[in-house]
Amino acid sequence: MTDSPMPMKSWIAAANDPACDFPIQNLPYGVFSIDGGAPRCGVAIGDRIVDLAECESRGLLDAGGSFARPALNDFIARGRAAWDETRARLTALLTEDGDRTLPTVAMAEATLHLPIRVTEFTDFYASTNHAFNVGVLFRGPENALPPQWTHMPIGYNGRASSVVVSGTDIRRPMGQLKGDNGPVWGPSRRLDLELELGAIVGADSTMGERVGVEQAEAMIFGYVLLNDWSARDVQAWEYQPLGPFQAKALGTTISPWIVTTAALEPFRCAGAERVNPLLPYLQESRPGFFDIDLSWSMNGQVMGRTNYNVMYYSSAQQLAHHTESGCPMRVGDLLGTGTISGPAPDQTGALLEMTQGGKTPVTVNGEARTFIEDGDTIALHGQARGEGYRIGFGPCTGTILPARP
Ligand code: MN
Numbered sequence: 001m002t003d004s005p006m007p008m009k010s011w012i013a014a015a016n017d018p019a020c021d022f023p024i025q026n027l028p029y030g031v032f033s034i035d036g037g038a039p040r041c042g043v044a045i046g047d048r049i050v051d052l053a054e055c056e057s058r059g060l061l062d063a064g065g066s067f068a069r070p071a072l073n074d075f076i077a078r079g080r081a082a083w084d085e086t087r088a089r090l091t092a093l094l095t096e097d098g099d100r101t102l103p104t105v106a107m108a109e110a111t112l113h114l115p116i117r118v119t120e121f122t123d124f125y126a127s128t129n130h131a132f133n134v135g136v137l138f139r140g141p142e143n144a145l146p147p148q149w150t151h152m153p154i155g156y157n158g159r160a161s162s163v164v165v166s167g168t169d170i171r172r173p174m175g176q177l178k179g180d181n182g183p184v185w186g187p188s189r190r191l192d193l194e195l196e197l198g199a200i201v202g203a204d205s206t207m208g209e210r211v212g213v214e215q216a217e218a219m220i221f222g223y224v225l226l227n228d229w230s231a232r233d234v235q236a237w238e239y240q241p242l243g244p245f246q247a248k249a250l251g252t253t254i255s256p257w258i259v260t261t262a263a264l265e266p267f268r269c270a271g272a273e274r275v276n277p278l279l280p281y282l283q284e285s286r287p288g289f290f291d292i293d294l295s296w297s298m299n300g301q302v303m304g305r306t307n308y309n310v311m312y313y314s315s316a317q318q319l320a321h322h323t324e325s326g327c328p329m330r331v332g333d334l335l336g337t338g339t340i341s342g343p344a345p346d347q348t349g350a351l352l353e354m355t356q357g358g359k360t361p362v363t364v365n366g367e368a369r370t371f372i373e374d375g376d377t378i379a380l381h382g383q384a385r386g387e388g389y390r391i392g393f394g395p396c397t398g399t400i401l402p403a404r405p
Helices: 052-057 080-094 129-140 213-219 233-237 262-269 313-324
Strands: 029-034 040-045 050-051 104-106 110-113 119-126 154-157 163-164 174-179 183-189 195-201 222-229 252-255 293-298 301-307 331-335 363-364 367-369 377-385 391-392 396-401
Touching: 050 052, 080 262, 119 163, 129 252, 154 313, 174 233, 195 233, 195 293, 195 313, 213 222, 213 313, 222 262, 222 313, 222 331, 222 377, 222 396, 252 396, 262 391, 301 363, 313 331
Parallel strands: 119 331, 163 252
Antiparallel strands: 029 040, 029 110, 040 050, 050 104, 119 154, 174 183, 195 222, 195 331, 222 252, 293 301, 293 377, 363 367, 377 391, 377 396
8 A cells, every 4th residue: 555655754763663563654542551550541653652641631632531541432432533633633743843742651661451441342253264264164165154144244242351451361261072972071172363353443322223334434443453262172062053152251362552443544445355245234335444464473483364355344344233233332342353364274364274173283383283282372463564654553462371170
């Protein structure tokens, strides 16, 4: 994607490195603390964090006091005009001729927290490749894609209580697993990741009222990286007929920085080609995806690379479908896109697909893996590549601890 030939620069030198995740074009929001102090809202720029609460107390920004709070929900609830105004003001303060007295802290000295109070978490299933690959493994090639799949976004209501910020350890779950003579109880042996994005809903909707795709798009504040940790053996035994339950409740990791839709706008693009026309309530008037390169690594070795543009349903379509029944959405709702997988094995966003259900091991730093072992660290990476800059998502990592029998 192209922007202007000379990208805008900041007086914070590290932000001008083309390999930096956080140039002045990005300005993602998060929540941080220093030395055990109170968590507050900030914006990442280069190797520093702008202390938005301090900016507000100095009269440099106005967000009704919401930046002093330990989550971004109250700022986000102020609405799109406030988002746009704050972004414009921060851009002016951070350009080369901006305000060099702006209060910032070194990112290396900060502790990053969950950026929002997650009010609800819904996860979808929107990559054709992933849905087909997993469907083949669970039900065979004839029944791989359910008949409704190309007509509506499929999802399930997950748990907000188990969403954690990048860097939080994840405990291998115990569970009921299918044995040769009935179920056995034990630690999951097929622990997996799912490479996803998560859309952050930035406005409430009213119970009983549907939201259209266009309105849904305007309601999305931004996106995070999201790892939907999954216990495949638990999932295979429990998922019919009501869908995943304990297989997905062990934890969901998100990146600490919310990349705004404003920062992603130059990278807007089309998704996968439609197999058949959508019903009118799901049709969109402009492309609803973004050209975001995504990858995941295990213990430092890159395993899979893909792009958000392979997806079949956008977050706006998923949000619109979510309100079809009149279900109200709330600020801080987190909508997982579903696992993002390209067609080739090295483009898949889950080990289940990459190893053909555990039949084809992969090599990680010289060791064979089918699923995730105790002590393994999984990291997700995401970036939209501009001319001379990139919009990065920052880290989204988690390390697996042994089960507690
Ligand atoms: Mn998922």
